[in-house]
């Protein structure tokens with residue numbers, strides 16, 4: 001019996017439930033990680049990178065994680081798409097508007113390559129103007145910076 005790669009066999013005979021069982025499982029996981037690290041096995045961030053690089057899922061820092069809460073505030077009102085039709089037409093399908101960029105980029109990290117191509121059709125000043133009128137105060141310019149950085153990291 002496995003639980004997150006942890007062999008649960010030793011717990012079969014232990015009569016514990018609820019918080020006691022949770023504490024036992026967590027203690028066992030801690031011991032396992034400490035042993036793995038003592039023998040220089042790959043754990044933590046290096047293991048994350050190894051596991052998810054093929055899925056094009058980059059790691060995020062604690063500061064980026066905090067920023068991501070604000071990225072996902074978009075509720076698809078469409079206000080930031082006002083006046084974008086000419087740029088959309090000119091992009092020949094690469095750019096579908098700021099709202100599409102915000103929604104896709106804040107919910108699906110492996111698509112950042114496509115998001116970067118969309119951004120090439122929108123000047124930075126326009127992103128700042130859209131940010132100023134966004135009722136959800138999505139930091140659109142910061143999201144663009146984040147997307148460019150993550151796309152570059154995965155190249």
Ligand code: SF4
Nearest residue numbers: 074075077078080134
């Ligand atoms: S204006 Fe803000 S909330 Fe509305 S679609 Fe654009 S990013 Fe989302």
